[in-house]
Amino acid sequence: MENKRKKFLSGGLGQLTIPLIAIAILVIFNLIRDPGFFGIGISHNNDGNAVLSGNIITIINGASELAILAMGMTIVTAACGGQDISVGAAAAIAGSVFVKVLKSGSSISVGTVLLAFAFSCVVAMIFGAFNGSLVAIFRIQPMIATLILYTCGRSIAYWINGGATPTVDSSIIKAIGGFIPGIPVPTPVFIVLLMAILFKLLFRFTSLELFTQSVGINGAAARLNGINPTLIKLVSFIILGVCVSVSGCIGVSRLGLINHETLLLDIEMDAILAVAIGGNNLGGGKFRISGSIIGAYVIQMLTITLYAMKVPSTDVKAYKAIVIILLVVIGSPVVKARFSKLMARISENWKKATVKGAEE
């Protein structure tokens, strides 16, 4: 009984308390502001398919790339105690490779799309391995190591396709970035689901989760127990590479166009924030991918809310920053410790009062 109360007071959901509270606050805020915000309707798109529409769909759909990147970022954070700031640039490279392969064939079939994705995946994994080896083997701080690709990534992407914004017009690409005929839910949502399941399976059938956590908590101790920290860190970056490729390809497919200067611009910051809002320790160690995914939706919901309020898009970032500062500060260990101390005192006083009451 006592234990249960304690758990509730410190947040019954553990790590997920902060992101869930954030979502709840955003929902309540929007309900007060405009209940119509949550309306979901069915409309027919210009290809004649019945599709779901409404802000909620926009949020869930629009956060897809961010959610996938946040998953990979969580693993890197947990293993290395640092973040990869080159994911946006790397996604531009992956997307450019995707388009390059698509355009090299005469026509686009399911086969060529898969081939193009495979190519972009391999390229992104190589760049991931590059970042990973800087971090794991040369022991460079992750943020510094990935700063290299962050700086030059979009230039590399430019070399792949040249400066024009090449377009790909294909019903298959449209289906990946939009809707599959006959299915009213946007395809990127399914891709997020698929990635989440893949991660779940990966953790279920391998010891990667445990190994990653132990490397993140104490690399030396992990090594003494027979875990190879270098390998684990490298693997985490390669996994992030896969995530980068997937989100890059979604980004390209949405509009059937690659603009390497703007594709997933500044998404690295949002991805890191998603990890932080998800309650993960940015210094490495224990992690929950579900937290980061919810974090990603919190960020997207915040953005869409601001757009719905017609906040000028130049100001959106500033408002976002304010909310995120609040979230991160509330989620910080210092505030958490203070809060639980306060709660303990209140409950003690309350207990004293009730005991007194009973005596009388």
Place this chain on the structure above:
Amino acid sequence: MRKFRSLLLVGLLVVSCLFVLTACGKDEGDGKIKVGVVNNPPSESGYREANVKDMEKVFSEANGYELKTFYSDKNDAQLQAAKGFITDGVDYLLISAAETTGWDDVLKEAKDAGVKVYLFDRKIAVDESLYEAAVVSDMAKEGDTAVNWLLSLNLPEYKVIHIQGAMGSDAQIGRTGALDAQFASGKMTKIVQQTAGWDEAEAKKIVESVINSGEDFNVIYAENDGMARGAVAALDEAGITHGVDGKVVIIGFDCNKWALRELLAKKWNYDGQCSPFQAQIISDLIKSGKSPANKMIINEEKGFDAKTITQGDIDTYGLGD
């Protein structure tokens, strides 16, 4: 012994330096015209890629030029590079600035050093005496042409979603101006006016938020092709028709080939040209050695209507592939 070796090294260093110097000297003796170009990066857009290629083609060695280039979309980096070119002793400095402000000192420095400055593509907010000529697109005219075309449609009402480029850029200011005048006069209604910073995905988000809010609109005025494409993607998903026979009028700028093909397919209505070909005009000015009477040289530009565009127009005026 060690002393001797270090002396030898120093000697080698001096000799190699001299060699480099003479090599440089030889270079100068070629009589080539040294041109430094400070531009935005070719990766910025299809427009810029065509612009950069055009510059490289016209200011080639075969045409008697020695070309140095610097590409950045950061004003500070551009200013640094321009200063670098002046110290390098270029004869001409060609600038397409990232921002219109902050260039006074550098241009004064150039004038003192006897470097002649030409502005291309974008104007800079400085005194006219600081440069030889500015070969520019008249962005405001582009906006005017597009808005006049829009007015010629005689729609019963104009409910406009206005998607702006990166705030403060010449293209944004020019293309916004004409539309703002219409909003101010009440002829057109502003449903939303937001900047997407040339970002396609951002443009899509903006249009999605309007659709979700249930507000009615019948014109999308996007300040470049990419953002127009993002906007159209949002319409397609929501099942709102667009183009010549559709509900929403789509206006884009820059004349990318793929955008003009959308026009030909009647899915868009209008695309304003922004000509990236200024190099030849500048080269002619340099070679003639004369200062133009009017410092502002406007590059003639067109606008294309989906109803009248032909494949020939796409081949001639389209950028990219």
